[in-house]
Amino acid sequence: MKNATKILFIQLIIYISSVAMTFESGEISGTWTTYDSPYYITDSVYIPGNDSLVIEPGCSIIFLGNYKFIVDSNAVLKAIGTEADSIYFTSMDTSVGHHGMRFIYPAAGCTLEYCRIEFGKASGDSFWDSYGGGIFLFFGNLVINHCLITHNEANAEGGGIYSLSSNLTLLNSEICNNKTIMFSHITGAGGGLFINDYYENYSEIYGNYFHNNYSEVGGGIVCSGANVEICKNRFINNYALLEHTEGFGGAIYILDSNPIVDGNVIAYNYASCGAGIGILSVNYSSSLFFNNLIYNNEADSCGGGLWISCECCSSIIMNNTINHNSAVTGGGIYAEGGRDIIIINTVFSDNEAQYGSEIYVGSNMWSPFNIFLSHNNIDSALCYAELSSCLFVWAYGNFTSIPVFSDSLLHLDDISPCIDAGACSVYVSFWDSTIYAPSYDIDSFPRPYGDNWDVGAYEWHEGNIDRNYKPPSKSFIFACPNPFNSSCVIFVETQNLASPIDIAIYDLRGNVIYELSPLSSNSFLPEEKGESFPLLGERETQRVRGQFTWTPDKSIASGIYLVRATTQDGHTITKRIVYLK
Structure with a gap:
């Protein structure tokens, strides 16, 4: 009997030692691998300035308390999973939650793809603590693609995501069951997403599913002072309710x-x-x-x-x-x-x-x-x-x-x-x-x-x-910088190598401000792999891109303008650009 117990104990020790567990707190960088997953967060962690962290598909990041995951000034986070192998950011105790992913002056290139971010709780007395339950973005660029943002909450604004003075690209993601609550006389706003800006940046919200989000103002989304495109999304069963007023x-x-x-x-x-x-x-x-x-x-x-x-x-x-x-x-x-x-x-x-x-x-x-x-x-x-x-x-x-x-x-x-x-x-x-x-x-x-x-x-x-x-010649327009104050480079991306493209720029009342001779196939070059984000269900294909630079005449006033590209088969695409003198 003693021998059997000893053998069982040895087998248990071998099993425990074979299961990888990594405990993290404080400064983090490098690569988090599937082999070392799950990663247990025992205190707030941060990627220091001018450094980076890559998280591999299949990793689980489990918070053991209400701790923050901070991407510091000029730091980069790339958490890129796959459709079959997502990356999880979750909490051991869902009633306590974690304190969200906090991007504060991050460097360009930060990406969350095929990630699940759940049970974030932004609570506290300060702006830094009470905004952005799942994700907090402050003066930076962030791409979120094919992610699930769910069961997050904030005391003030942005139950799922809060973005301030940033360029947010949110694609093909599900934003659900997030909420904000009124705290210290601050009305909760933006149950799923809050975009707060001063007309200086540009955000794109494309192909997402917002459902069952709750807030006092803006159950799904709030846009405040924002230049934003909200396209091809579904908003189902979102709620904006306030106990003592509308x-x-x-x-x-x-x-x-x-x-x-x-x-x-x-x-x-x-x-x-x-x-x-x-x-x-x-x-x-x-x-x-x-x-x-x-x-x-x-x-x-x-x-x-x-x-x-x-x-x-x-x-x-x-x-x-x-x-x-x-x-x-x-x-x-x-x-x-x-x-x-x-x-x-x-x-x-x-x-x-x-x-x-x-x-x-x-x-x-x-x-x-x-x-x-x-x-x-x-x-x-x-x-x-x-x-x-x-x-x-x-x-x-x-x-x-x-x-x-x-x-x-x-x-x-x-x-x-x-x-x-x-x-x-x-x-x-x-x-x-x-x-x-x-x-x-x-x-x-x-x-x-x-x-x-x-x-x-x-x-x-x-x-x-x-x-x-979807039409085989589906095309896209990109603009950089946007907003701009002197000139803007406009890229037209397409799968059709042969068709020339007509370009015109309009003001919001439909007046033509600028016309360009058709961009021919000679203007297009094959795009480097990884530059674009295919839409949900779209196959990877070799795409090409043409470009031109628009420098507005001095008589053109500051404002919003629409770039319209028309292909030979009649497919038309439009992009809004913002000119600030």
Whole structure:
């Protein structure tokens, strides 16, 4: 019996010694390997300035307390997993959590790819401690691709991610079950993500899934003073609720920002005001909304689909489908403020409210403004202005009809009156400008398919089509630096070696500022491996890139401009650039 016990004890010692465990605290650098994983964090760790850390696929980083993972000034972290072998950042005690990944003046090149970041808890009395539950980014660049950010929380802002004065690129990731809470009279904001900027940087939020995030303001995302593209994302079941007052922006809350919101699905979100999207602006800014599905959102006060309160913000809403949203006032849109709203090629249907089922204009706190409508499927009898200081401008092409969808995703049926009922461009008289409709739909299919643009987020196509298909000549535009103050290098990346590309630069009112002779295949060079990030489900292919430099004339004012590239097969891509003299 004694011998059997001794043998069992020896086997146990051998087993324990064969299981790798690494304990870390303080300064870290070099490479963390799968062989030495898991890594147990026994106190806060930091990558020192001018140093780096690489974390291999399959590593697990387990925090034994509420400790920070700091990427210090001019340091680099590359945590790059694979689809089959993710990297985990988690906590031994999920009720205590860890204190998040803190990027503070990091060097360029920091990347999180195929990582799972969970159970971060940012709590404390200071800015440094109470913002960014999962990730805190301060004055730097960070790429987050194919990551899961879940069950994180912050006492103030950015339950999942907080970004201040940074260039954040968030791609193909899932942001879910994150939250902020009110602390010391600071309203929690940005349950999933908070981008805070001063119009000096640029962030891209592309192809992500935001769901079941919670905050008092901006359940999914808050953008404050930000230049940001929010494209091809899904926002489902996000909540903005405040115990003693109104919560704003169930999915997205935009404050004094310049966003392009394009090709998103925004559904089943909840807030007091702006269950889908809330916009507040007291400084000059502009918001562009193209090709979005905004449906089944519920506000218990105003603005089931959108709530817009802008003293100095103009909004352009084109080719959206705003369906079955509900509120007490303004089931589709609630608007108040002193800047014009342009609505073109948009479907309003089955929105519900006691007052203004489609559009309701509340008390105007600022100067008179116009709501311009052209080529929309909308019932004017369901639009209401509280005061005469707002003028509905019913331009040509509006109609009232049942849109006839073919499925629950709101694709147009082949008998829909919305087919060919839109416009490729519309002249807005009080702006003395022509506004151009997008040349693609929510699924990146080219517009128009028939004789004219369709109304709504989808372009109808005859027969059965694969909506997961992406055009073979899919292209991208990059700009560096962006924002810029003298000149900007604009790169056009494509898979098509043969087709020349037409380039034009527009202001936000559709005026052509600059045109370039077509970039031919001679202008393109094969791209070095690893420069681009293929989208989810996209195969790796050899891509090519052309470039040109734009130096604005001295007469060109500071502002936001759109670079539009059109290939020979009609595929059009647009990139926003910011010029600051």
